[in-house]
Amino acid sequence: MAPIIKVENLHKHFKVARHRRGFLGAFRGLVSREYETVRAVDGISFEIGRGELVGYIGPNGAGKSTTIKILAGLLVPTGGTVIVNGRVPWRERKSHVATIGAVFGQRTTLWWDLPVIESLELLQYVYDVPPERFRRNLAEFREMLELDQFLETPVRSLSLGQRMRADLCAAMLHDPMLLFLDEPTIGLDVVAKERIRQFIRRINRERGTTIILTTHDLSDVEKLCERVMIIDHGRLLFDGELSELRNRFGGEREMVVYFDQEYDEVAVDGAEVVSRNGKRVTYRFDGHEITASELIGRISARHRIRDLSVREADIEDLVRKIYEGRLLEAPDAG
């Protein structure tokens, strides 16, 4: 099947005026400006198939939202080709945005002073949704997102979580094939996050909506996405399955051991002592070199173990390491 998104060698460069320091500098900046070129997106290529749910992650300023804005038709790139749903987003903005939905975390698409329901009804006309389909969708989303308790409340009085639910509903009313979610769980409590994740999962599975999710919260990615793309400095560092990311980079694991008594010498071959606190010792080992049971064997050959636990490298750590460039030698990255 043809991919819904095809991006080839995408570039977006910005000219940014260099700020001079101090009063005199500001004055000189008025007269003559020096510009610096920032490569927000610096040669990215990828394809996304219909129905995929992709996590797009990267630190602040990595080029995430620039990419999303280009895909959504808001920004025109400096170079490269982008085809979304058979269209070049920025060339056919109106027909393109009619087929996508977007929620940009902190901003609402709803009318501030209107009750939620009236905003949604207005969007029915904006997107020209047939009344029957609008009713059906609204009924479904009201139930899924539990909107009923605040449908009549003006948007300005909603809590962040409620507003996000209302915005998700607004983004889906016209049955978009493609949904962009930029930080949909930012600032929400655990329960609210979970409700939103469930919604995302359901619309992806039940409606086949292709979803691109950018987030700081890696547990969003862990719980929702099979595929993850990691971007930094405008380049794609990793594009693949989450499990592959773990396998490839997640060799490091930790084992916390509680000994029967305090030993003077706890070092063993194949593992590094990370911390030591009385009878509790934390080892770090590389899963590719030694298995957990081998390590347990080596330790228990010398000392008596009372209890232990093994911790998987969590993806937050992995991603941090990737950003830090420690694992950058990935052969097929970029």
Next chain:
Amino acid sequence: MRRTIDIYLRLISVQIRSQMQYRASFLMSLSATALITFLGFGSLAMVFWRFDNIGGWTLWEVGFLYGMVEAAFGTMDLFFSGFNPHIFSRLIRMGTLDQILLRPLSVTLQVLGSSFIMKRLSRISQGALIFVISVAMLDVHWTPAKVAYLPLVFFGLMCFFGGFFVIGSTLTFWTVQPIEVVNIFTYGGREMIAYPMHIYERWMRDFFTYIVPAIFLNYYPALYFLEKPDPFGMPDFAPFLAPVVGVGMLVASFAFWSYGIRHYQSTAT
């Protein structure tokens, strides 16, 4: 087209309902604006009380000009609320413009529908009142042609000042903050053409004739309506340029606007 109008009316109705929610503030600003406008004309009347004419024009003749400009500018200010540079620049700063670009509607339509400042009604009604009183006092010689031309002049004035709003808003694509210089043309221009142009210095009049052709929007039509001689010897069709100049101004400013949007789409971060 019908869909466009339908959406526009819905967007405007949102703006009106939003303002009604803050009733006290709405009524207060309405009466404050009314007071200021009346004070404006009041001070004009004071001048006449001392001098009994301005450049040979009576109070009611100046009132004809003044009322027309106030009413037309006020109407423009109402319908182009979204293009008021101070209001539009907020759309850019708050990222609302991105939300607008995400909807399958014309950007211009949505900006027009993004604000509708009802308190402008007071300026419109004050202007209309001054105009009507002046006409009543003047005993204007109305012909069918004059009656037909009056709304066109009004429309031309609206388009002309609307153009400055659009230009001022477009500039904020580059500057983010609205540029005060534009206000010289919009608000300064409004003050200026509320009085007969022959009272001004030559260089100023030339500026508003050849660079910013405001003189054709109000002064020349007024000469025609009041059947006064043209002191500058312009061609006979000069009084009838108002709609052409107004619409031309608006069309040109919307061309600049489209260019501004393209610029925004290639630089916005």
